[in-house]
Amino acid sequence: MTNAELLSVGAELLLGETVDTNAAFLGAELATIGLPLRHARMLPDDRSIIRDAFIEARERSTVVLATGGLGPTHDDLTREAIADALAEPLHEDPALLAELEERFRAFGRMPSSNRRQATLIPSAQALPNPIGSAPGWWVESDGVVIAAMPGVPSEMRRMWAEQVRPRLEALFARPPLATRTVKAFGIGESAMAERLGAIIAEPPDGVDVGIYARDDGVHVRFSTLGDASVLDPLANRALAALGEDAYGTDETDLPGAALARLAELGVAELSSWESDTDGALLAVLAATPLRDGITRYLGGVLDLGTPSGPPIGDAVLQVSLLPQDAHGRSRVRVAMSGAVSIPPTELRIHGSGPQRLRRAAFAALDAVRRVSSSGR
């Protein structure tokens, strides 16, 4: 069995100064090429700890991905650690050095610290990085692949898409992990489990089922490495069992479902006003890609006390997060005016901190998604 493993290198990850979004990106990508990630670790900028992690990873995994530690500074140690793990010497590669110097020509001379980025070991090939100075490394040795990529997400993603993913697909052609997800809002995890009953208690052979609480509701995910056609009937049964609490499947998101419902009701353009949410509604709506069949979001205003400015568009969604009560419970006041209206309604939400703000926004969008034609 081919195992994939990820080593995320950087003290800033373990110190909590950076959230490791690369791990989630690579986990999702690896699943689509049938090499699901089995292990993922964060490592400090310590040459011997990184070396030991590569040694251990090569013992149990066929594919070892690494991100980070390829920069020009003294704390970038992934190259040295791989050389140590494979007991191979580092050398400066003249062609790589020439490319790096060419890259820096536009800015003046190359800082001397960048010479470290032109080093290789005998079993490593350089992976081009067209948008940064850190080349990646591709190492095939003893039947194990190591692919070391930069930690900067844009550079990592491009190197993954152009260099690493195609090579892995060529070496390890696998059926992809097929998944179907059904999403609901307004019920808890255990209530969802009860309503789904036998659908999740007795799934077909080879199908895994997981239930996850998220800011945008509760998701049930069916997945298989086998015949994907078994998943559609499961998703359809889950949709039927969840009824109106289900708002979509797979790529459907709650803001998209809300904006699609408004479009059905004839609203072309929506704006927002919100108070005490630090712009959570505006951030969620702004991040929703525009597509055919959904209402266009125009922008919004923070704080209902603002004397001037919008409303703009055909309808204005208003959200006001109320103070937490003595038990730490929250309510959010939601209303919509314009071409479609929602009378002022108070909804309960859970959570604290930034999650509380996002859940207030999602609760409002769930109310929009459920609006009946009589609201017009």
Place this chain on the structure above:
Amino acid sequence: MTNAELLSVGAELLLGETVDTNAAFLGAELATIGLPLRHARMLPDDRSIIRDAFIEARERSTVVLATGGLGPTHDDLTREAIADALAEPLHEDPALLAELEERFRAFGRMPSSNRRQATLIPSAQALPNPIGSAPGWWVESDGVVIAAMPGVPSEMRRMWAEQVRPRLEALFARPPLATRTVKAFGIGESAMAERLGAIIAEPPDGVDVGIYARDDGVHVRFSTLGDASVLDPLANRALAALGEDAYGTDETDLPGAALARLAELGVAELSSWESDTDGALLAVLAATPLRDGITRYLGGVLDLGTPSGPPIGDAVLQVSLLPQDAHGRSRVRVAMSGAVSIPPTELRIHGSGPQRLRRAAFAALDAVRRVSSSGR
């Protein structure tokens, strides 16, 4: 030496469906109580893999934190895995069961699957979860502490703050990791390293130095577990060496620096217009907490083509992300009108995907931060 380790449990993490923000939160918190995180792993919902991870973690770490796998559904296996790792039997705890049933009384009867959340092992104490159904576990055995917390961030954070952190502080009083960070925009990592020179090449004994490329620029972080007073002179020398490219230290963020500069120039309220950024500017500005001494952000509009609506406030920041050129390079057009003005200016940015959009917003805010008094 006391080592802290984190096990993040959940298939959704390795599949990339959820970004593990808990790891960053706990990493930052552990550093503040002098128990820096040395290892962090993600684990699938597999009882034997989780068991083995707890066995391995207990061998090398004094404090083992876990998040996730405490829910009511069949794929929540952290309790069982800890019981297996310690070879202790699981039993249903009558007091915990009564609390759970009381909790569900308000919603009707308790789903039977939640009974699993009332189980303990002999060496585990339950950690109360006032905002969710999953109690945590606190296990002291063989000189090692295990603290298992829910995966839902709001529940984990509250249990951490009220239960786990105070117990760890009582058991392992340590000097906290002291850090100072200096942040700059408009230069790369290696240019920063050159300009800092000896400040980072020869730091005082016991001081670690790291340089990190982020969406909001490049950060240099000085940290020590020893005498914190050595850090201030280092930060001050770094600020001096970076000159106008430095925009702040520690908690200062780039939007805050930009809004503080506008406030100095007499702008009370700012709005924004942006195109082809999916609302990145609006999201960044909305997430900036309002405080004294900074201009208040009122909201904004997506797409400069919008015929009606704002400008509102004293000044309008306009950002237009231009298409990538044939080499994948991006430029962003920035302008500001109103009480303070910036003539239309094109700035270069790096990155792709969502990072490209965020960097466009940060480049605009950097231009605002650098605006001179003549812009008034």
